[in-house]
Amino acid sequence: MTEDELKNIIFSGLRQVAPESEPATLRPDQNIRETLDIDSFDFLSFLIALNEKLGVEIPEADYGKLSTLEAMLGYLAPKVAA
Amino acid sequence: MADFVMPSLGADMASATLVKWHVKPGDTVKRGQVVAEVDTDKGIIDIECFVNGEIEKLVAEPGAKIPVGSVMAVIKTSEAMPAAVSSPASSTPAVEAPVAAPETPHIHASPLARKIAAELHVDLQPLIGHGTGPGGLIDREDVEHAAETATAPAARIRISPFARRRAAELNVDIASLRGSGPGGAIEAADVERAAKPVVAKTGDSMRRAIAAAMAKSKREIPHYYLQTRIDMSVMLAWLQAENQKRSIKDRLLPVVPLLRALAKALRDVPQLNGFWIDGEHRVSDAIHLGFAIAMKGGGLVAPALHDVDKKSCDELMTDLRDLIPRARSGRLRSSEMTDATITITSLGDLGVETVFGVIYPPQVAIVGLGKIMEQPWAKDGMLGVHSVMTASLAADHRATDGHLGAQFLEALNRHLQTPDQP
Known part of the structure; x- marks a missing residue:
């Protein structure tokens, strides 16, 4: 999976929980939840969607590693490739 | 017999518009069963039945704005009316009344006009004051005219299938849109632009509802x-x-x-x-x-x-x-x-x-x-x-x-x- 494909999956998951936002305008270092106003319930729904699409298990302890787009790509890319 | 009335769905609710019935006369209904959908300040709400029985008659027509406490249907039942009907919120109508008054104009329409309006999915609300019958009564012709003007332009609207789907999702009337695509075709972006004021409007009525409930709270509690x-x-x-x-x-x-x-x-x-x-x-x-x-x-x-x-x-x-x-x-x-x-x-x-x-x-x-x-x-x-x-x-x-x-x-x-x- 290329980085762009992964990004697209992340964006479509974010659009589902924050339909009025445009995730493509996110800067790589912006806090996703704050910028898109995503609460803990929506964030969990988003992670469930990622889990379904990518097959990646994300332990609760790792939620903090998914705060920005940059961090999310860095965390998910090796797991998707593996 | 029991009257099925529009329930109060909050201290701040004065009325709601009936969207559709899920039951018809003769249907058996159970307590808790969804019998109708109404449109409120807080979105579409599924209205549940409060008794077991059989629908005798549907009184309210889809499209009509119904004040809290008005009869919507008559249910044949041997059960006593449960206390739940007067939900806690509905027992405070005195405060709701001033809010209700300007928002619930009576629809003066003939029974036939109401029936046709329901069949043709014409909202009678915008026709109030425009009836051409005796005493401003909304009659059959008014409804049919409204139905024609609503559907006629839709037939020759140029719109992409995606935009049409978005319009349905966003509840946008495509007849009111001006397309920005090739040959004036309506694109999804046009639909989304048009949808925004609608969202704002819902927000406004919710804002008013919250304002009424919170002001009542701080005034009285x-x-x-x-x-x-x-x-x-x-x-x-x-x-x-x-x-x-x-x-x-x-x-x-x-x-x-x-x-x-x-x-x-x-x-x-x-x-x-x-x-x-x-x-x-x-x-x-x-x-x-x-x-x-x-x-x-x-x-x-x-x-x-x-x-x-x-x-x-x-x-x-x-x-x-x-x-x-x-x-x-x-x-x-x-x-x-x-x-x-x-x-x-x-x-x-x-x-x-x-x-x-x-x-x-x-x-x-x-x-x-x-x-x-x-x-x-x-x-x-x-x-x-x-x-x-x-x-x-x-x-x-x-x-x-x-x-x-x-x-x-x-x-x-x-x-x-x-x-x-x-």
Whole structure:
């Protein structure tokens, strides 16, 4: 999976929980939840969607590693490739 | 025989527009069955039946705006009318009346016009004052004319299939759009642009509804406020252990054990769970927590999570997963709008440390939960860093006193220290 494909999956998951936002305008270092106003319930729904699409298990302890787009790509890319 | 009336779906509701019936005369209905959909300030609400019986007659026509308490249908039943019909909120009509008056003009239309309007899906509301019959009566011709003008242009509208689908999703009338695509074709972007004012309008009416309820609360309810800091370390450790055992889709949010602890604390101190109606404090046996949910476009709803004291954490998580998206897309059931016996507001997601709520009348209390944050915490003579949450209580001083409120917050604290207990 290329980085762009992964990004697209992340964006479509974010659009589902924050339909009025445009995730493509996110800067790589912006806090996703704050910028898109995503609460803990929506964030969990988003992670469930990622889990379904990518097959990646994300332990609760790792939620903090998914705060920005940059961090999310860095965390998910090796797991998707593996 | 029983009259099925438009229920009050909140202290702030004056009327609602009937969208459609799910039943017809002769149908057998059961208590709790969804019989109709109505459009309210808080989105489309599924109205549930309150008796077992058979539909004798449908009185209200789809498209009509129906004031709270007006007869919508007649039900053949041998049951006595349950008290639930006059939901707590509906017993406060006196205050709603001034709000209601300008918003519920009577539709002066002939029976035939109403029937045809229902068949052709014509909304009679915009025709008020434009009737051409005797005395401004809306007659058959008016309805048919309205139906023609509504559908005729739609036939030759140039629109992409995607844009058409978006229009249906966003409830946009494509006849009113000007296309910006090739040859004036309507594109999805045109539809989305047009959808925005609609969203704002819904927001406005919700804003007015919240304004009415909150102003009533602050006008009538003498609030008292208490707050306490609660050590959440034990609860969070329990939650972490639980979630480690679970796959991501079965994981619990911290709010789930919090709701359970709240329900247990209300069992210990039931006086905060109930209503103040007609100068009287009425404690509720059932514990239905109204859970405040922020809407994406502003505003909020606080639908009831039913019987929280009788549910497991998994059942509560399932309920939340069902309730939150429905609340945000405007698909709540009437019982969820009326049954809450106390409200919980949690602004912790935004990093707010303390929230003092405004009681939703006729309830007598609202609990505010802040962010769980690491703070210095002294315990057994040692200073350490613990996860701490500030819980607040705003309660009606007519119904209870601070001493009892303090007992409740202490009970909440106690139950949060033993999250594994059933």
